[in-house]
Amino acid sequence: MKVSLRNVGLVVLGLLVLAAAAAWWTYNYEYVEREVILRPRGEASYNPLYALKLALQADGVQARSRQRLQLDDMPPGPRDTVLVLSDPRTLPVEDVERLLDWVRAGGHLLVRTPPLERGEATRAGELFDALRLRPLATGDCMRLAPPARAGGERGDDSKKATGAAFAFCSGTRFTMLGVEPLHAWGDLDNGYAYARLAHGAGTVDVVADFDFLTNASLEHPAFSALARQLLQPGWKRGTVHLVYAANMPSLWRLLLERAWMAWLPALLALVAWLWMRTQRFGPRLPSPEPARRALLEHVQASGEHLWRYGRASALYAAVREVFMARLRRRDPLAAALDGRAQVEAIARRTGASPADIEQALQTPRPNDGADFRQRIARLLQLRQQL
Structure with a gap:
């Protein structure tokens, strides 16, 4: 295999450069010893x-x-x-x-x-x-x-x-x-x-x-x-x-002096998170009232809604049906009658006057709140007396 003279010259030139660099480094630099005081262990x-x-x-x-x-x-x-x-x-x-x-x-x-x-x-x-x-x-x-x-002379005061x-x-x-x-x-x-x-x-x-x-x-x-x-x-x-006494500082002092690189960024991050979560400044708003599910409140709200929209007759019909249901259980014969005969049968059983019973069994006048409350109250009273 033929070797090119040009390649040989490049190799020789590279070796000469490396040798010159090594010689320069050796001439200008020297190894020295230096004592480094380490922390006690x-x-x-x-x-x-x-x-x-x-x-x-x-x-x-x-x-x-x-x-x-x-x-x-x-x-x-x-x-x-x-x-x-x-x-x-x-x-x-x-x-x-x-x-x-x-x-x-x-x-x-x-x-x-x-x-x-x-x-x-x-x-x-x-x-x-x-x-x-x-x-x-x-x-x-x-x-x-x-x-x-040893010779009785003092040491050199100039040296520490x-x-x-x-x-x-x-x-x-x-x-x-x-x-x-x-x-x-x-x-x-x-x-x-x-x-x-x-x-x-x-x-x-x-x-x-x-x-x-x-x-x-x-x-x-x-x-x-x-x-x-x-x-x-x-x-x-x-x-x-x-x-000797092992006077170790407290944990809080060590954290304050040595661990500030950790707790200070964490504290800043916590402050930034609280700032982001804050919606507004000012007095604390009262807590909203919890949802309530009382049955009587729902019934009252439904009744007020029907009365507001002119459905008082539906409310009266529901109360009258409750009264008639108990009358059928307690006195089926009176419940089977109709008209004046039924009124007299209810009067004999409850002791109320026929006029009051007849008035209570009639539908109240529209938009008359006093008459509506009076008939409803009378029906509930008669229901208790059955």
């Missing part, structure tokens, strides 16, 4: 102390985390450490008493101050009343210096990872009523942001807030060093129990 998405637990376990410290205190199911040992992240006012009185008894036996408890409610009138709670502490108004932030390096950090910015300061702390951070005028109190054979650490121990903040070396100092009394002597 699993326990890290709902446990704010998850990073602290992993850090403690990496240092050889036994650490456990749970949502509730659960003293009955998992009681702490005499050398353990318990960190309560949630508001201490939510602890029941029984749990507060058991925690304080455990601290007197040698335990180490870490708690935070409750958030402010009405300035300095914030309710302290059972635990703070027992420790003789009172919350104060929020104070200023405290600057944490970066930890010293090793620079100074600020803690207790949103926490509630507190004051102590006749209590001498082992260590404290603050003063009487502005309140204390941290204090370590001796309670029996154990200690209680009170901190303005635990924001520096959460997953996002623990990466800072200054916060890590502060966490290490807080956990020093029970370091590697027992288990560290990290008790």
Whole structure:
């Protein structure tokens, strides 16, 4: 098979173009690595102390985390450490008493101050009343210096990872009523942001807030060093129990903040449908009366219709026929008579005067309503007397 030189030239030219494009791409572009921070998944998405637990376990410290205190199911040992992240006012009185008894036996408890409610009138709670502490108004932030390096030098303040950090910015300061702390951070005028109190054979650490121990903040070396100092009394002597509160927002708040893309169009569609279905504006119209099927109303309406169109004789004839039907059942002999004899026979049976009976058996005058009603009423009366 012969191959055309023209086709071979086109193939070679195409290969050269592809090679040139590949060489240009390789020369101008290079592979680089880029870190992308993903959203936390699993326990890290709902446990704010998850990073602290992993850090403690990496240092050889036994650490456990749970949502509730659960003293009955998992009681702490005499050398353990318990960190309560949630508001201490939510602890029941029984749990507060058991925690304080455990601290007197040698335990180490870490708690935070409750958030402010009405300035300095914030309710302290059972635990703070027992420790003789009172919350104060929020104070200023405290600057944490970066930890010293091996050579005794401070880290570079120009770098965010090793620079100074600020803690207790949103926490509630507190004051102590006749209590001498082992260590404290603050003063009487502005309140204390941290204090370590001796309670029996154990200690209680009170901190303005635990924001520096959460997953996002623990990466800072200054916060890590502060966490290490807080956990020093029970370091590697027992288990560290990290008790956090799963503060899930309400369903309505989640729908309002996260699902507005669904409910807002649905609400607009509902409003548009109601607008289309609205016939007019103004006061509400009364409901129509339901259809009525009473037999007497139909009879009355039929009688009024016949009377209006001059058919009163038909109405009288119907009533007279009803009277004569009963007369045939009660007195066949009187019903078979005719004329004056029949009138006298009915008078003897009913006790009425012959004149009244004779008048009632005669057809009423046309267009005389009074005479018509009188004859009809007399016939009905005589029918009852038969």
